[in-house]
Amino acid sequence: MSEELYTRSDNGNETTVSIRKKLDVTNAPQLFDLIAELEEDVKAKKVSTVIVDLKELELIDSSGVAAIVGLYKRTKKLGGTVKITEANGQPLAIFKLLRMDRVWGLE
Amino acid sequence: MSDTRTVALTIPGLLEFRDLAMRVVMESCNLVGTNGLSQPADGNGESQPALSDTYDFSDDFTLAFSSGFSEIFNNIVLHAYDGGGGGTIRCEIRIATDHLAVEITDTGRSFDLTAVKPLEEALPMGGMGITIARGFLDEVDYESGPPNRWRLVKYLRRPSEPQGGPSVPPEASGQTQ
Numbered sequence: 001m002s003e004e005l006y007t008r009s010d011n012g013n014e015t016t017v018s019i020r021k022k023l024d025v026t027n028a029p030q031l032f033d034l035i036a037e038l039e040e041d042v043k044a045k046k047v048s049t050v051i052v053d054l055k056e057l058e059l060i061d062s063s064g065v066a067a068i069v070g071l072y073k074r075t076k077k078l079g080g081t082v083k084i085t086e087a088n089g090q091p092l093a094i095f096k097l098l099r100m101d102r103v104w105g106l107e
Numbered sequence: 108m109s110d111t112r113t114v115a116l117t118i119p120g121l122l123e124f125r126d127l128a129m130r131v132v133m134e135s136c137n138l139v140g141t142n143g144l145s146q147p148a149d150g151n152g153e154s155q156p157a158l159s160d161t162y163d164f165s166d167d168f169t170l171a172f173s174s175g176f177s178e179i180f181n182n183i184v185l186h187a188y189d190g191g192g193g194g195t196i197r198c199e200i201r202i203a204t205d206h207l208a209v210e211i212t213d214t215g216r217s218f219d220l221t222a223v224k225p226l227e228e229a230l231p232m233g234g235m236g237i238t239i240a241r242g243f244l245d246e247v248d249y250e251s252g253p254p255n256r257w258r259l260v261k262y263l264r265r266p267s268e269p270q271g272g273p274s275v276p277p278e279a280s281g282q283t284q
Contacts, residue, residue, distance in 0.1 A: 062236040098235060
């Protein structure tokens with residue numbers, strides 16, 4: 001029944017985090033450990049670019065958005081590059097409503 | 108005889124029950140503008156699977172209403188009931204020919220809707236729930252209780268819009284080709 005909320009794959013200095021299915025108030029805190037881990041890796045210069053792939057994300061709410069914004073801000077603050085990609089369906093509609101699509105270059 | 112049909116649901120005020128309420132709202136969205144026996148609102152004859160474990164928003168109306176409803180439900184659990192325990196949430200869903208109205212009542216702590224300010228930064232870390240509900244729905248009203256009473260309304264198309272006008276704000280359409 002329970003599936004992984006996200007997978008992480010590393011390719012050199014580039015890390016891809018794929019978030020799937022649902023990111024909301026019930027499971028967004030699961031991203032906090034990942035965010036801390038990425039912070040450490042950016043600080044240690046093991047990672048310079050984080051790609052957040054939302055291709056398989058079907059549902060998001062304001063808590064899920066806050067978690068992604070947290071990942072984005074904290075990684076950027078340490079000098080990392082963050083790309084939010086492939087949002088579609090309901091998550092894209094939410095990002096557009098909040099006008100985050102413009103900040104992140106989502107279409 | 109009224110064309111409005113009513114569905115009522117009373118559930119524990121816990122986040123675990125949000126998806127159940129959301130599924131009922133999603134199915135109700137499909138029935139706006141129909142007699143409840145045949146075609147869904149988009150008229151293509153394909154209803155989303157009931158209570159499946161995927162989130163298949165078959166049209167913009169369903170996407171918008173469900174997303175707005177979900178934020179208000181979360182708000183009640185987290186703020187009125189401090190994250191859970193004790194209270195119930197009652198949803199009275201009125202399915203009309205041209206709109207859907209959901210009245211949600213709780214007996215928890217009251218909320219000051221007037222204190223909610225517009226978002227001031229491009230990437231806020233909080234305070235987005237009411238903005239999302241207001242952006243997707245035509246009416247978001249609140250009356251302090253007990254019981255506290257939320258009223259959410261969305262029209263199949265706004266009265267001022269031409270036939271086929273958007274039910275999701277143009278800037279928020281998440282449909283991709």
